[in-house]
Amino acid sequence: xxxxxxxxxxxxxxxxxxxxxxxxxxxxxxxxxxxxxxxxxxxxxxxxxxxxxxxxxxxxxxxxxxxxxxxxxxxxxxxxxxxxxxxxxxxxxxxxxxxxxxxxxxxxxxxxxxxxxxxxx
Numbered sequence: 001x002x003x004x005x006x007x008x009x010x011x012x013x014x015x016x017x018x019x020x021x022x023x024x025x026x027x028x029x030x031x032x033x034x035x036x037x038x039x040x041x042x043x044x045x046x047x048x049x050x051x052x053x054x055x056x057x058x059x060x061x062x063x064x065x066x067x068x069x070x071x072x073x074x075x076x077x078x079x080x081x082x083x084x085x086x087x088x089x090x091x092x093x094x095x096x097x098x099x100x101x102x103x104x105x106x107x108x109x110x111x112x113x114x115x116x117x118x119x120x121x
Contacts, residue, residue, distance in 0.1 A: 001074045008070065012063050020056050049115040054105060057114065061101045068094060 023039065040050030072090070073080050085091060108114040 004070065004074070008067055012060065012067075015063065016056060016060055019059055023052060023055070049110065049113045051115045051117060054114045054117060058101065058105050058117065061097075065094065065097055065101070068097075 021041070023037075037051045037055075040047075040052035043050060068090075069084065070080050072084070073082075104112050105114050106116050
């Protein structure tokens with residue numbers, strides 16, 4: 001279990017720091033609009049919410065949501081999807097969190113410091 005926690009923590013940190021600090025450099029490798037946005041790194045203190053920070057926030061929450069599936073198996077089992085739909089409480093919480101994240105991202109605005117994203121972002 002400790003191995004899973006450490007591996008996922010390192011995975012999340014690498015992805016989030018890459019998007020946070022090198023997101024503006026990733027647009028060179030992408031022809032779509034995922035990274036074709038203004039960087040929020042040097043924005044003033046009370047600037048409106050940026051798509052850059054919203055993408056970082058969304059990536060963090062989505063990785064955490066999918067880690068919930070991995071965290072169901074803690075004794076080295078290989079198939080994390082086995083019996084996934086048998087626990088209705090887990091399914092309801094997981095779907096509620098997923099839908100809530102989409103709603104917060106799209107409609108949270110100043111309350112949650114988010115900017116709306118398009119489908120590819």
